[in-house]
Amino acid sequence: MAKLSILVEFWEFMRERKKFWLAPIIFFLVLLGALIILTQGSALAPFIYTLF
Numbered sequence: 001m002a003k004l005s006i007l008v009e010f011w012e013f014m015r016e017r018k019k020f021w022l023a024p025i026i027f028f029l030v031l032l033g034a035l036i037i038l039t040q041g042s043a044l045a046p047f048i049y050t051l052f
Contacts, residue, residue: 010026034047036048
């Protein structure tokens with residue numbers, strides 16, 4: 001439940017201060033982090049390195 005409260009608090013922060021431009025940045029960082037964690041040590045690693 002604590003993880004959900006962090007998301008609610010972040011949404012309230014963005015809504016109150018009109019900082020909706022933060023949402024795509026956070027989404028991209030979470031997606032990139034998940035990609036790195038899921039492909040760690042896999043056969044896809046060489047292909048991911050070519051993206052950067």
